[in-house]
Amino acid sequence: MLIRQTAPVLGAAGSPYDEPGQWQVSLAMRGLRSDDHYRLDEEQVQRHTLGTFVINHQYAADLSITRAFSERLSMSVGIPWVVASWSIPSPTSPVPGPRAQQDARGLGDMSVSSRYWLFDTKKYQNGNLAIGVGVKAPTGNYRARDLFPDSAGRNNTLRYVDQSVQPGDGGWGLELEAQTFRRFARAQTFASASYLANPRDTNGTPSLLVSRLPPGVAPSASAGTRVVNSVPDQYLVRIGGAMPIKKILVASLAYRIEGQRRYDLFGASHGFRRPGFEMFAEPGVSIARGRQVMSFTVPVGFYRNRKPDPYTGLQG
Numbered sequence: 001m002l003i004r005q006t007a008p009v010l011g012a013a014g015s016p017y018d019e020p021g022q023w024q025v026s027l028a029m030r031g032l033r034s035d036d037h038y039r040l041d042e043e044q045v046q047r048h049t050l051g052t053f054v055i056n057h058q059y060a061a062d063l064s065i066t067r068a069f070s071e072r073l074s075m076s077v078g079i080p081w082v083v084a085s086w087s088i089p090s091p092t093s094p095v096p097g098p099r100a101q102q103d104a105r106g107l108g109d110m111s112v113s114s115r116y117w118l119f120d121t122k123k124y125q126n127g128n129l130a131i132g133v134g135v136k137a138p139t140g141n142y143r144a145r146d147l148f149p150d151s152a153g154r155n156n157t158l159r160y161v162d163q164s165v166q167p168g169d170g171g172w173g174l175e176l177e178a179q180t181f182r183r184f185a186r187a188q189t190f191a192s193a194s195y196l197a198n199p200r201d202t203n204g205t206p207s208l209l210v211s212r213l214p215p216g217v218a219p220s221a222s223a224g225t226r227v228v229n230s231v232p233d234q235y236l237v238r239i240g241g242a243m244p245i246k247k248i249l250v251a252s253l254a255y256r257i258e259g260q261r262r263y264d265l266f267g268a269s270h271g272f273r274r275p276g277f278e279m280f281a282e283p284g285v286s287i288a289r290g291r292q293v294m295s296f297t298v299p300v301g302f303y304r305n306r307k308p309d310p311y312t313g314l315q316g
Contacts, residue, residue: 009063014184017121018068028062033055038306039274041090054093055099056164058082060170071121073114080108082140086162091154097153104144106167111136113175126184130173132177135280136196140168143205150214159211163229163272171231174266186254190254191239200231207272233261248287256299258282262310276306297309 019022034056037044047053059082083105084131085193089096111282113134135237146165179192203223210219210227213312219227262271284297 001056016125017071018074020068020070022068025068026064027259031059033057038304041305051096052089055087057085072117074115078111082106082108082167084165087204089150091151100149102148102161102165104146104165104167106141108140109136109168110139111175127182134175136173136175138170138172139169142166142168142203143168151212152214156247162208169231171198171200172209173198173311187241187243189241193237196234197265198231198233201268202228202271203231206231209272224274224311225270226273230269230273232273233260233264248289250286252284256282262307279303303313
């Protein structure tokens, strides 16, 4: 999940706020590779020992266009592009077979949001609090398919890709955001939080519990509603500080936590989902020249907790 970093950056010249009528264009890019498996906070190391682990690659570019109507009120449009892959040996037992990979790419779920600084920006140049609200539209493909064998390693045919690879989730969403900052003589602290509430329960796309079944094999009774993908809520919180190293170079360090809820804020939480969260230490550097800012961060995960399915108690 991407969150737009729109808090003022230490080292940027002039006012930390946008001017009325000002346009801002930003591009956030993120990439990750995941091959670990967890049950609660216990790593399932046997998956690597047996060679049955999943490899997941996620790449996303989020273009954000912001229009400031005043120093306090602005509106943004977010346009994400997603490239992802998911692979697993097929079959996984009794002896792991060749690794098979499924891919998907395309436009993600677009969003429109507004932000408002609560305190007078002329009086509060060194600190403020903003709240935001937005709408996420289901513009991304949530029924993407790719050639992939069944769980026995045969019948290579078009199948629905794993939920983590789908560019979209198929639901309209409500975005709630908050951010704050405090500037000091030689440093700045900041915090931001984002919550995506998805009222839709399931999106009708067959989950991997069904899409990889061999011909004539029915899903187990324990699968229940997990035979289709859920449309889960998501959240992200980031807290940190920054300090200039040189005139245009700023170093930062943040604590970051993001994840999926077991139970959604609105509506039911049926279907296949992978609830849980991960914590990161996020060092970074920023270069600011006038109104242009370039930031580079490297989140390093140090704690992971995979929650069981809210209705069946099974791991996702």
